[in-house]
Amino acid sequence: MPSTAAALPLRAGAWAEIPVLAAFRGLAKVMLAAFIFFACFAFSETSPYDVIALPTMALWLALGVRLHRGVMPLVGLLLLYLVAIGTSLMPYLAEPFPVTWTIQLVYLVLTSIMFAMIFSDDTESRMELALKAYTVSCVFSAFLGLIGYLQILGIEDLFYKYDRASGTFQDPNVFGSFLTLGALYLMHRLLTGTTRRPVMAFVALLIILAGIFLSFSRGSWGGTVVATGVMILSVYRTSASARLRRRIVALSLVTLAIGIVAVIGLLSIDQVHKMFEARASVTQDYDEGETGRFGNQLRGMALLLEMPFGMGPMHWRLIFKLEPHNSYIGSFANGGWLGGATFIVLVLATAFIGFRLMSRDTPFRAHAQIVWPALMMFFLQAVQIDIEKWRHVYMMLGMVWGLEAARLHWLSRRGHSAEDGNEHLTPY
Template identity: 65%
Template sequence: MGTFVLPRRDLAAVPFLQLLRGFGHALMAAFIFFACFAFSDTSPYDLVAIPTIVLWVLLGVRLYRGAVPLVLVLLVFVGATVVALMPYLDEELPPVWTVQLCYLAVTGIFFTMFFSDESDRRVETALKVYTASALFCGILGIGGYLELIGNDKLFSMYGRASGTFQDPNVFGSFLTLGAFYLMHDLLTGRARRPLLSGLGLAVLLAGVFLSFSRGSWGGTLAMGILLVVMLYRTSASRLRRRIVLLAALTAGFGAVSLAGLLSVGDVGETFAKRAAVTQDYDEGETGRFGNQLRGIGMLIEDPLGMGPLRWRRTFNLEPHNSYIGAFANGGWVAGVAFVFLVLMTSRVGFRLMSQDTPYRRHAQIVVPALLMFFLQAMQIDMEKWRHVYMMLGMVWGLEAARVRWLASGEA
């Protein structure tokens, strides 16, 4: 089994190194928890990122063969975007945006390497920390929306819950992975404190709803159904009955809760506005969809694309579509690489959710959440969302572990 190995010293028995590894795990926990802080372009997440990555490189992380496809495609995607940047190096924003994209790609590769070893334990810990982060953020968002915390501009925006994010759409989507983790444990009976887990799930779903993000609503519902279906298909008959019963109870409780929320303040009115298929900014020749149609025609004629952030200059509006954005920012090569990354990861994800391996349980939690972002990418720009790269690393770390597990003959 071939692997690419960064320097590693097998001195785990040395007390100092044990202490250092413990500190490394604490840094990683902080790294993941701080993903919820996105008040500005620079957050505590970014401050913790560099020492965490450097320390774990020194402790030893490995790039296994099963994760190499992700690294290659990310390098092509980022490399093409860097090439497209060249004519605009003298401008202020495009270089900064591109450097941030490169940094996020590095974090995605690092997460992949980290989760490739001791995958079950590390992913479980990461999901617990992420869920705590989501609950913290969700409570602030709900409290801000109900004006129980802060003011109308703190933890809420545009009459929508936003928590510790600058955008309610990002807030709503961020909560989904935590909700799926709690949901999966409740359905399988793994939750040690079912009442607390149920309460946590209710908080996260309420946060998703009060974000009034159509993408978060639809994505959470669709991928929640996928989670239940995949869990049902891969479970024994006795557990299947539990899954059906609890899923039905959850749906009923959700319907009652929705009716209750709609009766609170302006929730019903905001819901009616946001539930419309299109908004004012979507329509017309200069709306979101009009710009996309005109922009696609321009991109077909220009294999090199527009360059990073040039779409904004051309149309005075972001593309609100990560697939179109990839072609616009980095040209045909970057666009094809991004699409290939999504298709390749989706294929790997469905295989992880289906095959009977030690990694299936975690895959059934993480993969639906990541697929939700791939769906949302059709109506929002998510290539700069920090937590997406963490989920990407989780999925490919599990894939690398699966490949090694099969090769070891333990299957």
């Protein structure tokens, strides 16, 4: 009988066995890790992150990434936000700065959608790769920030600004907040006992926490504390093991005690003590008065009530000579009522799926317990700082929605498996 093997179509999975494609898939993972690592380079408007972004996204698209239905709400909201921004931009197309700002926003939105698509499949492996690369990036930047703050190499101006550690960032506030996700990843692995090198992980965590403290960013301090608390509470509540719960409590108390001792030690340094006193106050000089941050916000909100299309991208600064320092107000100023409403819906929708991912028993809960508290911190910080152009925020946004798409796909497959199993049951 003639063989029919040659007539059979090649299995889809067999393509992965072709050496050239396997090499390209390996290259794609390396480029993804590099893409994420370079997020820490923010010395200027353009960074290595932006240089590697397009070839990385192009390679992943060529190899095949899918747009799952779980990502569609994110895509819809981000595109609607861009429509609102574009509409508000129309009267100012002759002005280069608003146009450039809008183009950069489009690029960041595309990266967020791309991250969501990448993390929708092979989720656990890709998320672990991404979080490792991000954490290495945090340790690298925090270490340089410490070198700059201690002024031990004579190059402190690169990593030290306004008497505060800034690492590889222009702004110490962005630097401090960037480090939070790396700290959460290491803390989660230490608490759950999933790290293979606990001593190395603990040392890396101390470096990152020192970077956060020496950034003297009030938002980063508070955000890290809140995000850590949310993560620990979630891990504790979802743990079925009494032994693991005891471990979580014990390690949390030990870490807290070490942190307090470390802070006291740092405050014994006169330079650190003076800066801590200056930064620990609830408000700064630039916050107060009619033309301060809060005064501008109150006057601006009154104006925006009469401006359905907003002030136009980046026009708040032309009116008030300062940024709004509030992304919620900024979204109304840059994109009008539609832009502001869309931004708020995006935050609320992401919060809903973020907390759901943390509470449901799925293979993706552990990563959600790390990523969502970090992103939640940025949404909270958005009340007192402008996060619209922070590259890593769009990365985390894509991560959370990618986890949600993976969860829905996992539930769908479980449902089909249960149905297939029931079909083979013979009733008595």
